[in-house]
Amino acid sequence: MNLAGFIARNAMRNKRRVILTTFSVALSLFLYTVLQTALREMTQPASSEDSALRLVVRHRVSLANVLPVKYHARINSMPGVRVCSKFTWFGGVYQDAKNFFPQFACEPDKIAPLFAEAEFDPREIADFIGDRTGCIVGVKTMERFRWKVGQKITLTGTIWDCSPELTIRGVYRGGVDETNLFFQHAYFDELTGDLGSVGTYWIKALNADVIPELIARIDRTFENSDAETKTETERAFQLSFVSMFGNIKMLIGSISTVIVFTMILVTASTMSMAIRERMREIAILKAIGFDGKRVVSMIVAESFGLALAGGIVGCFGAKLLFANVDIYALTQGFFLKFDVTPHILAGGMLIAAVLGVTSCAIPALTAMRATIVAGLRELD
Amino acid sequence: MPIPIRYNLRSLRVRWRLSLATALGIGLVVAVFVMVMALAQGLNATYVTTGDPRNLLVLRQGSTAESNSQIMRDEVTRMRYTEGIARDAHDVPLVSAEIILLVYLERRDGSGGANVLVRGMKSAGLALRPQARLVAGRMLAPGRRECVVSQRIADRFSNCQVGESFRSGATEWHVVGIFDAARTAYESEIWIDSDEARAVFRRDFFGSVLLRTDGPEGAATVKRRLEADRMLQVRVLTESDYYKEQTQMAGPIRFMGGFLAVVMSVGAAFAAMNTMYAAIGARTREIGTLRVLGFRRREVYVSLLGESVLLALVGGVLGCLLALPLNGVATGTIGWNTFAEVAFEFRITPGLMGKGMLFALVMGVLGGLLPARMAARKPVLDALRAA
Structure with a gap:
């Protein structure tokens, strides 16, 4: 029997304990993975090369204040602007208050160039442009309500006192968010009695270099007017929502720490239990010529293997689970995606590795220091 | 054994x-x-803990929160003299037409900012909310760009102490007082004068109307009367029910x-x-x-x-x-309902x-x-x- 086989046999001699320990490590690392993924989904809005070129212009005071429609032409003519669309949050519901998803009134011909990373069917876009009451819906929302292209739907406004009756003209896939519904701003204006106002303007810049200058130019242009603007990149805009969550980040971070700490505690006590009960054996090993270092490395290998097994079950179990679960439907739209990234997996496995070494440090030291005579005298 | x-x-x-x-x-x-x-x-x-069962909150039909409701001036006038509304010592109906705004403020600890709910109201609004009492400074004077800030908002956001002022749009709001609202949802609000709010934010409508009745039974009667009035397109609910809805x-x-x-x-x-x-x-x-x-x-x-x-x-x-x-x-x-910070x-x-x-x-x-x-x-x- 070689050394590896000896270690494996040693680890498996109390199967119940091995299973219990592995599972408690696995559960803890499963939780850790879930929490870190949730944190990432909440604090790191998805972004792409394309989204880095998008800017959002909103009212300086807050999002609840609207901008005048006359700004449209001014912004459109500024250098560096590829497209600029009116973009108003509708905030309606479909049939029931529970059926909430994002809806925007916008300009139909600007959607495809604005969200170039999403896949639109050019014919469907043409249909959308041609139908004043048409709309284009993200594939996730289509699936959620089992809608079909051509179907008529009615939204009920919660902010605006109107109920747009829309015909679905197309579906889009991909992009940073597959749940939006876009309908025509012209129809929205008609329903609300032509308020002459727009929630936000969304801009696609020509390239990344013009962005700082463009942001400064827009905000300077409307300085000291009735409606001062705040222009920021899409990412900064989304991060401002994240900061509104408050210290949720700290909360989840501290829970993760507690979990890891508990895990170390539990595994360390199990390991010391496992080693204490075989002090006599260790003494025999030493007596037949194994030196202290060899004994320690055997103990470390056993604990390391146990922790790593738990880590693999926990982290990759989470990955497997969330790859096969529709998190969007499960959380009723709270999470769009739940990607367990390689980064998080690596973090979990690193914790498992550190855990494997630290949890056996004290028992291994005791084993190394113990003299053969003392070990042989040990009863249990 | x-x-x-x-x-x-x-x-x-x-x-x-x-x-x-x-x-x-x-x-x-x-x-x-x-x-x-x-x-x-x-x-x-x-x-x-927020909300008095005697108080009724009136919103526009179909609206789920004060911040996205609209009540027109003439509707407020019509509501004011509905039978069953309690009156104060000067025989004026206890009706408060209020306007809800959001202001983006920076957090004190430098961890970014958040929307804070600003409520524009008149003195009737104070009479309807006896939980709130001033702990520092003075009450705001009508007709001035002054505000009183709840203790928790003052603790959490910068420029919200008495004597300081924060800018919103082109207007400077001076903080003249701090109030304590006994751990209710009002602890997350800033109060200003409703006429000033309408002038500065250019709103010719109100957001919601809060009114006092003589008791739970009176509340039910007034609710029926208001909802039966064809001239009003409103949703009426007791103040406590409105806040209970938000516990979800x-x-x-x-x-x-x-x-x-x-x-x-x-x-x-x-x-x-x-x-x-x-x-x-x-x-x-x-x-x-x-x-x-x-x-x-x-x-x-x-x-x-x-x-x-x-x-x-x-x-x-x-x-x-x-x-x-x-x-x-x-x-x-x-x-999620008001899109503003809730301190608790x-x-x-x-x-x-x-x-x-x-x-x-x-x-x-x-x-x-x-x-x-x-x-x-x-x-x-x-x-x-x-x-």
Whole structure:
């Protein structure tokens, strides 16, 4: 029997304990993975090369204040602007208050160039442009309500006192968010009695270099007017929502720490239990010529293997689970995606590795220091 | 005769390191559960305590929150003289037409900003909210760009102390007072004069109307009258119901607390099981001796199960003690309904700690069940012969 086989046999001699320990490590690392993924989904809005070129212009005071429609032409003519669309949050519901998803009134011909990373069917876009009451819906929302292209739907406004009756003209896939519904701003204006106002303007810049200058130019242009603007990149805009969550980040971070700490505690006590009960054996090993270092490395290998097994079950179990679960439907739209990234997996496995070494440090030291005579005298 | 509990206590003390580690493990699970639930509890309590059942809140039909409702001036005038509305000492109806705005302010600790709810109202609004009382400075004077800020907002956001001012749009708002609103949802608001609000933010409509009736029955009558009026397109609900509706916000937090607690407690129960197996395995002979002395299987079983429960309960107490310092700590998050910051406090109630202890108990029972059964079933001779 070689050394590896000896270690494996040693680890498996109390199967119940091995299973219990592995599972408690696995559960803890499963939780850790879930929490870190949730944190990432909440604090790191998805972004792409394309989204880095998008800017959002909103009212300086807050999002609840609207901008005048006359700004449209001014912004459109500024250098560096590829497209600029009116973009108003509708905030309606479909049939029931529970059926909430994002809806925007916008300009139909600007959607495809604005969200170039999403896949639109050019014919469907043409249909959308041609139908004043048409709309284009993200594939996730289509699936959620089992809608079909051509179907008529009615939204009920919660902010605006109107109920747009829309015909679905197309579906889009991909992009940073597959749940939006876009309908025509012209129809929205008609329903609300032509308020002459727009929630936000969304801009696609020509390239990344013009962005700082463009942001400064827009905000300077409307300085000291009735409606001062705040222009920021899409990412900064989304991060401002994240900061509104408050210290949720700290909360989840501290829970993760507690979990890891508990895990170390539990595994360390199990390991010391496992080693204490075989002090006599260790003494025999030493007596037949194994030196202290060899004994320690055997103990470390056993604990390391146990922790790593738990880590693999926990982290990759989470990955497997969330790859096969529709998190969007499960959380009723709270999470769009739940990607367990390689980064998080690596973090979990690193914790498992550190855990494997630290949890056996004290028992291994005791084993190394113990003299053969003392070990042989040990009863249990 | 049951085995004396002193036996279990001594057994736990003999292997104190292992016992302590297990108890601490269980304690941390209980602590996490209690802390997360205290967050949900605090959020809930804020809404439940807000609102007077005598007060009616009028919103536009179909609207779900004050911040997205619109009530026209003529509608307010029409409502004002509806029969059944209470009057103040000068025989003026207690009706407050209010306007809700959001202002983006920077947090004091530099961790970014958030929307804060600004409520424009007249003195009737103050009369309708007796919970709020001034703790510093003075009340705002009508016709001036002044505001009073709730204590919690003043603590959390910059430029909100008395004498300071914050800018919103082209207007400078001077903070002249700080109010305390007895832990209600008003603790997350800034109050300004409603006419100033309409002028500065260019709104010719109000957001909501709050009015006082003589009691729950009077409230029902007035509600019927207002809703029956064809000239008004309004939704009327008691103020307490409006705030109760918002408690659903704590739902996801509760879900998270439950999920964490269940998964973690399974892990901790495994740990407890490990400990008990080891504790029992090491004293097989002792248990055999107990049987020889005349203790029955059932007594051995109960005693060992009790030992596990005892260990878990010690852990539970430790967990509650660990969580307790969090009680009363202020925090805030975004309110989905109004899209503004809701400030609240962690609230650890005896009931919540009871639930935590229950969790510990379950972990103890689960962890001790199998090992205790194993020990009780072992034939006496085998047990005595064990090394």
